[in-house]
Amino acid sequence: MNFEEWRTAVEHQPDYFGPIGEAVVRSMPLKQAHVGHETSIIRRSHLRSDGWEFLGYGGSSSSISDDVDIFVGLERTEDRLISEIEDFRDLCEGWDGEDAAKPNAKAIEQATRFVRAAGELANRLEPGLHVDGSVILEIGNGIEASIRFIGDDRIIYSAEGIMPGVSKFDGRSVPEVIKLVLGT
Amino acid sequence: MCGASCRATFAELNTDEFKNRRAEHLDEKQPNCRCQQRSVSEFSTGPVENHEKLIRLLIAPQHHGKNGQPKASALTDAERNGLSVFRDAQVTDELILCVASGLVTRARERQSDPDKKAEVGVFGVLRMNCSTIREFIRNSELRSCYCVYDTAQTDIPSHAETFQCVAFVEEKVREDRRRQLFAIVRSTFVSVADFRNGLLRDLAPKG
Numbered sequence: 001m002n003f004e005e006w007r008t009a010v011e012h013q014p015d016y017f018g019p020i021g022e023a024v025v026r027s028m029p030l031k032q033a034h035v036g037h038e039t040s041i042i043r044r045s046h047l048r049s050d051g052w053e054f055l056g057y058g059g060s061s062s063s064i065s066d067d068v069d070i071f072v073g074l075e076r077t078e079d080r081l082i083s084e085i086e087d088f089r090d091l092c093e094g095w096d097g098e099d100a101a102k103p104n105a106k107a108i109e110q111a112t113r114f115v116r117a118a119g120e121l122a123n124r125l126e127p128g129l130h131v132d133g134s135v136i137l138e139i140g141n142g143i144e145a146s147i148r149f150i151g152d153d154r155i156i157y158s159a160e161g162i163m164p165g166v167s168k169f170d171g172r173s174v175p176e177v178i179k180l181v182l183g184t
Numbered sequence: 185m186c187g188a189s190c191r192a193t194f195a196e197l198n199t200d201e202f203k204n205r206r207a208e209h210l211d212e213k214q215p216n217c218r219c220q221q222r223s224v225s226e227f228s229t230g231p232v233e234n235h236e237k238l239i240r241l242l243i244a245p246q247h248h249g250k251n252g253q254p255k256a257s258a259l260t261d262a263e264r265n266g267l268s269v270f271r272d273a274q275v276t277d278e279l280i281l282c283v284a285s286g287l288v289t290r291a292r293e294r295q296s297d298p299d300k301k302a303e304v305g306v307f308g309v310l311r312m313n314c315s316t317i318r319e320f321i322r323n324s325e326l327r328s329c330y331c332v333y334d335t336a337q338t339d340i341p342s343h344a345e346t347f348q349c350v351a352f353v354e355e356k357v358r359e360d361r362r363r364q365l366f367a368i369v370r371s372t373f374v375s376v377a378d379f380r381n382g383l384l385r386d387l388a389p390k391g
Contacts, residue, residue: 087297091296094291094293096261097243097287098261099204126249129246129247129257131264132264136260138256141251141255146359146363148359164360
C-alpha cells in the first residue's frame with residue numbers, strides 16, 4: 001500500500017491540534033488491519049493565513065491479532081489523562097464546595113500540551129487542581145512529585161530529591177529538568 | 185502583640201478586600217504565626233492546643249487519586265483562603281453532618297457535567313495532629329511553615345483554620361512545602377466508611 005492509498009483510507013478529522021496550528025491525525029488504514037498490522041498514519045498540516053498547508057505523512061506500524069476488530073484511531077497512553085484534564089473545563093467556581101476558583105483555561109491548555117509533548121513520560125501523572133484554578137499533575141498522590149501549570153508558560157515543580165524550581169514551557173517540548181522530575 | 189490586634193486582623197480577613205488572598209494578608213500583617221497562641225475569634229473556646237486533632241473533610245474528586253487516597257493538592261486551601269478544619273474534641277456529629285451536606289451539595293452544583301456530579305462526595309477525612317502542622321519546617325527553612333488558628337464562627341464554634349506562611353514566598357517553595365507536609369499527614373487519612381462509624385457514608389461519592 002502506498003501513501004496515496006493510505007490517504008484515502010484514513011479519517012481526515014484531526015485527532016488533536018498540536019502546537020502552532022498543526023492538525024495531527026492518527027488513524028489505521030482499514031485495509032492493513034486484516035493482514036495483522038495496525039498502522040499509525042500521521043498527517044501533518046500547518047495552519048496558514050490562507051488555509052491549511054499539507055506538510056506530509058508519517059507512519060509507524062506494530063503487530064496486532066487478526067482477531068481484533070477493525071477500528072479507526074489509536075488509543076495513546078496519554079489520551080485518558082488529557083481527557084481528565086479537559087474535564088476541568090466543566091467545573092465552576094466553588095467546585096470544592098468552598099471558594100475554589102474556576103479552573104484556569106490557559107492552565108488547562110498548557111497542561112494538555114505538556115501531556116501531549118511528554119507522551120509515555122506522562123503515564124504516572126494524575127491530574128488535580130489547586131483551589132486557585134491552576135492545574136497540578138502529581139506522581140504518587142503528590143508525594144513523589146508535582147508539576148503545576150498556572151497559565152503563564154511556566155511550570156512550577158517540586159519533587160523528592162530535586163530542588164524545587166520553575167521552568168519555562170514552550171508548549172512543544174518537555175524541559176530537561178521536568179524529565180528529571182518525572183523520573184526519567 | 186495583643187489579642188485585640190490579632191482579632192482585628194482576622195476580622196479584616198473576612199472582608200471582600202481580602203477574599204481569595206486571606207493567607208497572604210494574614211502573613212503580611214501577622215508574620216511567623218505570631219497570633220497563634222491567642223484566641224482570634226470571640227466565638228471560640230480558646231486557642232487551638234498542640235495536642236488537639238483536626239479534621240479536614242475531603243470532598244473534591246480532583247483531590248483523590250485513582251487509589252482512593254487523598255493527594256497533596258487537597259491542602260492547597262492553606263495557601264489561599266485558609267484550610268478549614270474541625271476541632272475533633274469539640275465538634276459534634278450533627279454539626280459535621282450539617283456542614284458536610286452543605287459542602288457536597290454546593291460542590292455538586294458547581295459541576296456542570298451531570299455524569300460527573302456523582303463522583304463528588306466525602307471520600308474521607310484527614311485527622312491531623314495540630315502539632316504536626318505547627319511544627320512542620322521544610323528542609324532548608326528555619327521557621328514553621330504553617331499556622332493553626334481558632335477561627336470559630338457563630339454557627340460553627342469548633343471551626344479552625346490552617347494557613348501556610350505565604351507572604352513573599354515563591355510559588356516553588358509553597359509547592360514544595362505542601363508536598364512535604366502532605367507526605368507526613370497522609371497517614372492520618374480515614375476513609376468515609378471508617379470515620380465516626382460511617383457518619384458521612386450517605387455523602388460518599390456515588391460514581
